[in-house]
Amino acid sequence: MAETFTLDPAHTAVLSMDCQAGIVSIYTREGKDAFLARAATVLNHARAAGITIIHIQVGFRPGLPEVSSRNALFGAIKSSEQHQKLFLEPHATIPALIGPQDDEIVITKHRISAFPGTDLTMILRAKDIDTLVLFGIATSGVVLSTLIEASDADYRLAVIGDCCADLDSALHDCLIQRFFPTRGSVVSSEGFIAASLKTDKQS
Template sequence: MADTFTLDPAHTAVLSMDCQAGIVSIYTREGKDAFLARAASVLNHARAAGMTIIHIQVGFRSGLPEVSSRNALFNAIKSSEQHQKLFLEPHGTIPDVIAPQDDDIVITKHRISAFAGTDLAMILRANDIDTLVLLGIATSGVVLSTLIEASDADYRLAVIGDCCADLDSALHDCLLQRFFPARGSVLSSEGFIAASLKTDKQS
């Protein structure tokens, strides 16, 4: 599907998800600089092609009133001051190289999926978006959850495989090689850039 994936910039949004400094450092480790460089290249080319850029970040109010004690994953964050620091400055900020620019949209979420409890769906409808290009951390977290919800909502989908990361490398590979391709295209950052450059030449 990667070879046949086409982009209409006016109807395409690139979602950069949970790429906050602390999360990037934990999940990419020694490959952090290379990961950020690839993500920055994708975002810059998408902007140049006229696509909508949306940054999804995790954040909470003081005291985490958004978190239920019934939510095992997020309640673990609520009960740990150390874990909460991951979503506060400086760890919770988006690194400068991929930071939001003037026309970019920033959405703060309190769950795994970029759709859960946010106004993402409304923003996509308001901007007549029918195609989503996903990148972010973790592959088995926000990328998987958002892709499933977007697939059920009938969006055209692509995932930038080398701009995703996960602590479970086997699960990461399984999702990219087996699960995601059944629901959309899996592209490399270079493949996405080639597709966006092809779009520029055709416009």
């Protein structure tokens, strides 16, 4: 993982994506506590550096009226009461350790990427954000989809590799090691923290 990464807090946003209780439990399994600890440390250092934090969560109205039967993934969720429970309380809640603080923005999405049907683009434009630091679950889901869309919109990008998780470890490794570096930087949580500390010293 590349550790050389610099950022300008005034123009950077960290996107914590789909890190909801039920999803975290399923995707991180035995590593849940360590995952949450890493993510919490990243968010705390981002706050200390004055970096914008945006929490992205996936959610639906009762009955999932936002979901089309033509959508293979979400259509399957809509037809399964068990899967729908992932998006209801308490499973849909962002764990307190990594939850939003103060006036941090929370965006609810209805598709894989953080962009379609949300006001994310408007918020980023209003805040003059040109750099996005991404992490979340799943690596092959929200992280991949959001990265591709953000890349096409000309954002400078970084993914915090050890704050991502996927049920398919081989696919996770392929994305982190081979694909994501073609769209931006891939850093560890320690690499991001080091970059955020450098901004503290410069301010």
